[in-house]
Amino acid sequence: MTTDIATPATPKKAVTKKTRAKTKATNNRAAVLFFIAPFSILFSLFYILPILVAIYQSLLTVEREGTFGKPTEVFGGFVQYARVFQDSSFWDSILRVLGFGIVQVPVMLGLALLLALLLDSPLVKGKRFFRLAFFAPYAVPGVIAAVMWGFLYSPNLSPFTAITKEINFLGADLVLWSIANVVTWVFVGYNMIIIYSALLAIPSEIYEAARLDGASQARIAWSIKIPLITPAITLTAIFSIIGTLQLLAEPQVFKSFTSAVTSTYTPNLLIYSTASVPNVNLAAAFSVVLALFTFALSFTVLKFTQRKAD
Amino acid sequence: MSATKAPVKKHNGPRESLFSRSGAMLVMAICTFYFLIPIWWLFVAATKDRGDFTSSAPLWFADFNLVENIVNLANYRDGLFFQWMLNSILYAGAGAAVATLFATMMGYALAKYSFRGRETLFNVVLGGVLVPATALALPLFLVFSQVGATNTFWSVFLPSIVSPFGVYLARIYATSSVPDELVEAARIDGSGEVRTFFTVATRLMTPAMVTIFLFQFVTIWNNFFLPLIMLRDEKLFPVTLGLYIWNSQVNQIPEIRAYVIIGALLSIIPLIIAFLSLQRFWRSGLGTGALK
Incomplete structure (x- = not known):
């Protein structure tokens, strides 16, 4: 100074x-x-x-001299990438997780936002308890959460057999959404805390004028709070998109509950099963394409929300 | 502050109608049910013996056999489960501690010193935040297999001590909470740069460091793909991988189901304790991360 x-x-x-x-x-x-x-x-x-x-x-490919020759790795250019683009199971798995994400991410973030706004409003008593209760599932690892929900979906062992005997949550039609529920259950609280922290950082003077003018809590939330916490929501959206494309642990666990989840169900499951064949070169190409795809999607969301905020 | 706030609240009080207040509490109650019932079920199931598990009401206690179940688990296959717990505590505890130290040093340097290539370095690290751990599992396997180090403790431990998100958080926090004047004052007092960091800066950055530690701890504890792809020796497994393997054997070995349930309960207790005891820190730390 x-x-x-x-x-x-x-x-x-x-x-x-x-x-x-x-x-x-x-x-x-x-x-x-x-x-x-x-x-x-x-x-x-x-x-x-x-x-x-x-x-x-x-960029490598395995070549053999004759049918029974010793395999050697040689430079193959984009041979593996050509295979990636022709591999329908890879694109099916990408489409599956995209469909999953289009439904699950908005539901999860919507719920997280709603709960954060309620915690931040004067409408709710016992905030400390609710905050902890909603956050608790985040302490459960994805694998363990999937094991637990596997029991809860089971037609015989579930506490809700009245429902699970009627609806087959582990069948081919529903299992993707049963997995979506597990992911939602684990991560709503985590996202809620991030959004809630952003809400706490808003000085209350900003909306005191609106309250004096008679604005309802819903109106204040919609017109004042949500625009101010857009950066936090963007952050949670990006992490959620990344998480969706990388889905692995939950479907991997569900494989032992139901045959509806195959070893090519999500991109990462496909990478794992391709690598254990072993076809390491193709698995590496899958990884690179998936990483680029993830990066591009997160980047697009970031740019899109930034432009909207301007 | 309170003088201006009190009348506003009083004036504002009745406007929150009974209708919207009970609506809000109803939403909270339903969500509490949704989030806590599975954990409650797990706890109740872990207290039952095999007969009661299938025959008694799933959401309420029968005979309380929690201790017997834990003893059985400890005796099963020479306490393999507790070996896994110990492994997880080592991977996650030591890993998160080292990750926190390195990320804080890096974030502090990026915030408090200007040097060539600083922004480039930061942007590369930020790019790292967008590369998820699962996407790196197979590439890491390729690297470790080049040097013949797969299926070792280090193949899971070393990759998990890198936390780009920690660097990001540490930088933001150091910028806002370690005043330049204080660093300068320490300098004038003759304190070396490194000593200033360890005696002055770390004290001010404690909330951010606890946050980084906690989230890295959770990340490593929950890590599944990397150990799945790296490890063959079950003595090296973290608890998530071990329970996954057991769960996939339930159809062949039915008695293992009880061990999976009690193990699942025990595996979430360390995290719940960590979150509860440190919540004062991580709440303020998370806020900083979300703001920017």
């Missing part, structure tokens, strides 16, 4: 300041290196390197 007041009229002071700044800069370089090196090295090794290796592997 005080250094700002130093005038150029005192050249001697300026010189000392400069030398001090210089030594500071060299010290800082060592310090900065110390701070950023551990993360940067690990990030390069376990984020960037795997991506590069996956891209490299996806």
Whole structure:
């Protein structure tokens, strides 16, 4: 602060300041290196390197000399990618998770938003309890949640056999939405907390005028609160889209409850089963295409919501 | 503040009609039922012996056999389940601690120093936030198999100590809560940069660090694809993978079902304890992440 007041009229002071700044800069370089090196090295090794290796592997193809010859990996250009684009089970799985996401993400985020707004309104008593109750499922790992709901859907063991005997939640028609329910159950509370934190950060003076003018809570929520928390909603939307495309644990568990979930049910299940064939090169190509697809979709959502906010 | 707020509230009180208040409470009650019933069911089921599990009312207790069930689980296959729990605690606890330290250092450097390539570096890390862990599982397997290190503790542990989201959170938090003046003052007092970070900055960044720790802990605890693809030796399994394998064997070995249920209950207890005891920290920390 005080250094700002130093005038150029005192050249001697300026010189000392400069030398001090210089030594500071060299010290800082060592310090900065110390701070950023551990993360940067690990990030390069376990984020960037795997991506590069996956891209490299996806460009290889296995060739055999004759039918029983020793297999060798040779450079195959985009051979694997041509296979990816012709593989109908891959595109079926992408379409399946997209359909899942179009329904599940809005339902989950809508519910999270509604609950966050209710927690933030004066309409509800016992906020602390509700906040914890809704957040609790987030402490249940996806695999465990799927195991649990598997029992709850079961026609014999469920507490709700009256319903589960009538409706087959694990049949081919419904199982995708049964999985959607498991994902929703786990993540509503998590998204609710993110949105609720954003709501708490709004100074209450902003809507006190509206309240004095007689605006209802619903009106305040719609016209004032929701526009102000758009960044938080965007964040939750992006994470949800990523999660949907990467769906794995829940369908993997459901495979042991029902034959309706096949080993190509979601893109990641397909990648896993392709890699265990083993056809690592094709699996790598699937991974690369899926990652690019995920990235493109998240980026589009980000840009779309940003433009809307302007 | 309170002087201006009180009359507003008083004036405003009756406007929230009984109708909208009871509507809101009804929504809350239905949602509480939806979110808590499965956990309640799990708890009740874990207290029953095999006969009661199929014959008694699923949502209420029969004979209380929780302790016996835990003892049986501990004796089953030399306590394999508790080996898995221990593994998970090690993967998640140690992993999250190291991840938090490195992410905080990185975020602090990005917030408090200007150096060449800083924004590029930050953008690369942000790109990393958009790359989900599951998308990296197979590529990581390819890397570890190049050096013959799959099916080891390190093949699951090392990838999980990188948290790009933690860096993002740490940077935002350091920018807003560690004043430049304080860092400068420490500098003038002759404190080295590294010492300033460990004595001054970490103290101010505690809420962000707890948040990063907690969320990395949950991420590692819930991690499933990476261990599934990396590990063959069941002694190295985390609890999620172990229970998954058991659950897929229920049709062949029916008595294993009881172990899956009691194991599922035990596997969520550490996370619930962590969230409850640290909620004061993560609530404020999460808010910072969502704001920007």
